[in-house]
Structures are given as structure tokens and as C-alpha cells.
Amino acid sequence: MKKGMLASVVMIAVFMAACGGGSKNDKATEGAKSETPAAADNSMVAPGAGAPASKGETLEASLDCKTCHKVDMKVVGPSFKEIANKYPATDENIDMLASKIISGGSGHWGTTPMTPHPDLAKDDAKEIVKYILAQK
Ligand code: HEC
Known part of the structure; x- marks a missing residue:
């Protein structure tokens, strides 16, 4: 109350x-x-309280992404802002990044690999990518 x-x-x-x-x-x-x-x-009263979270944001928050990614600060992986600035939100990029989240890997930002997320459904991964690419 x-x-x-x-x-x-x-x-x-x-x-x-x-x-x-x-x-x-x-x-x-x-x-x-x-x-x-x-x-x-x-x-x-988290930042943005009141604004309904998108499906992608909710999914992201429920997974381990935040251990390595923050919206505007590089941690182990690039910040979501950097990712959004690197890739325009085209269908090909969304598809490619969704696959990358599921299969993991390195090479686009350096040699540190991202862990794979094999249990993530492709459609859910796409929702997360859309959320990430909106963080400019
Ligand atoms: C163990 C740390 C770690 C975790 C956990 C992690 N990532 Fe990553 N992520 C990385 C690293 C490192 C890279 C850079 C990979 C590269 O150089 O290609 C990366 C890259 C990415 C990219 C850009 C891929 C590219 O090819 O440019 C996206 C999008 C991404 N992560 C989303 C996520 C999402 C969503 C989750 C949660 C489901 C997640 N990551 C969990 C470490 C992590």
C-alpha cells in the first residue's frame, strides 16, 4: 500500500x-x-516507470543479457546503444542478430564471445533485437 x-x-x-x-x-x-x-x-520507481515495457524489453530483462550488456555502457559485450548505432533495424539485421543471440559467437566487436542462448525462440530473440535496435 x-x-x-x-x-x-x-x-x-x-x-x-x-x-x-x-x-x-x-x-x-x-x-x-x-x-x-x-x-x-x-x-x-525504476527509470521509465509508467511506460509499459515492450515484449522485447521484458524478455531481455528476464534473461542473462544484463550480465554482459547495459543500455549505454560497454560491459563484457557492447552496449545496446552501440549495437543500435551499428545496425539499422532492417529485416536482415534483425534476423542475423536474433540468430547470433541464439547461437552465440564473436568477431563483430572483438574476440570475446557471447554465450549461446539455445532455449530462446527465434521470434522472441527478434523481439529482443527490435528492443535493442530502438535504443539510440
Ligand atoms: C557472457 C556475456 C554475454 C551474455 C550473457 C550476452 N551477451 Fe550479447 N554479446 C556479448 C559479446 C562479447 C558480444 C560481442 C560479440 C561479437 O564480437 O561478435 C555480444 C554481442 C551481442 C549483440 C550484437 C551481435 C553482433 O553480431 O554484432 C547482440 C544483439 C547481443 N549481444 C544481444 C544479447 C542478448 C539479447 C542477450 C541475452 C539473451 C545477450 N546478448 C547475452 C556477450 C554477452
């Missing part, structure tokens, strides 16, 4: 800020004050 309230207060604040309105700031602050200052639980 409290978490839910906090999340909606934050969402309202974000929404207001996004719309350029400042008049409701008092209300948001009031709401925040009534919450215990205890360790802010940010789990409900």
Missing part, C-alpha cells in the same frame, strides 16, 4: 515535471513527507 502510494506520488511528480507544470509540486512534497524516510525502496 505504502509502496503503491509512493510510486504514484513519484509518477505524478514525474508526469508534472514532464509537462512543465510546477504548481502541484507542493502536493508531491507533502505526499513524500508523510512517507517514512527509511531506506527508499526504488524497486517500484
Whole structure:
């Protein structure tokens, strides 16, 4: 209940800020004050909270991709932004990258290989690629 309230207060604040309105700031602050200052639980207010996640994003989040990839920072593998900038979202690229996620491999970014993901369905892999290629 409290978490839910906090999340909606934050969402309202974000929404207001996004719309350029400042008049409701008092209300948001009031709401925040009534919450215990205890360790802010940010789990409900991840960046982009409120925006419905695409299927590809949800799939990606449920897999091991994040151990090696972040949206805007190179980890073991290239960042999703780098990938999006390298490949235009054409059918051939989406198909090629989906196969690469399933079979793994190296050579396009260096010698570090990506682990294969044989249990991933091709269509799901394509959804993930579409999500990645949208991260420009
Ligand atoms: C063990 C670390 C690791 C994991 C886990 C991993 N990747 Fe990768 N990924 C890499 C590396 C390293 C590369 C660069 C491969 C190359 O040089 O061709 C890469 C490359 C890619 C590319 C670009 C491929 C190309 O040919 O340019 C995509 C797209 C990608 N990964 C998506 C994913 C997705 C989606 C997942 C989760 C299902 C995932 N990766 C999991 C390490 C990883």
C-alpha cells in the first residue's frame, strides 16, 4: 500500500515535471513527507516507470543479457546503444542478430564471445533485437 502510494506520488511528480507544470509540486512534497524516510525502496520507481515495457524489453530483462550488456555502457559485450548505432533495424539485421543471440559467437566487436542462448525462440530473440535496435 505504502509502496503503491509512493510510486504514484513519484509518477505524478514525474508526469508534472514532464509537462512543465510546477504548481502541484507542493502536493508531491507533502505526499513524500508523510512517507517514512527509511531506506527508499526504488524497486517500484525504476527509470521509465509508467511506460509499459515492450515484449522485447521484458524478455531481455528476464534473461542473462544484463550480465554482459547495459543500455549505454560497454560491459563484457557492447552496449545496446552501440549495437543500435551499428545496425539499422532492417529485416536482415534483425534476423542475423536474433540468430547470433541464439547461437552465440564473436568477431563483430572483438574476440570475446557471447554465450549461446539455445532455449530462446527465434521470434522472441527478434523481439529482443527490435528492443535493442530502438535504443539510440
Ligand atoms: C557472457 C556475456 C554475454 C551474455 C550473457 C550476452 N551477451 Fe550479447 N554479446 C556479448 C559479446 C562479447 C558480444 C560481442 C560479440 C561479437 O564480437 O561478435 C555480444 C554481442 C551481442 C549483440 C550484437 C551481435 C553482433 O553480431 O554484432 C547482440 C544483439 C547481443 N549481444 C544481444 C544479447 C542478448 C539479447 C542477450 C541475452 C539473451 C545477450 N546478448 C547475452 C556477450 C554477452
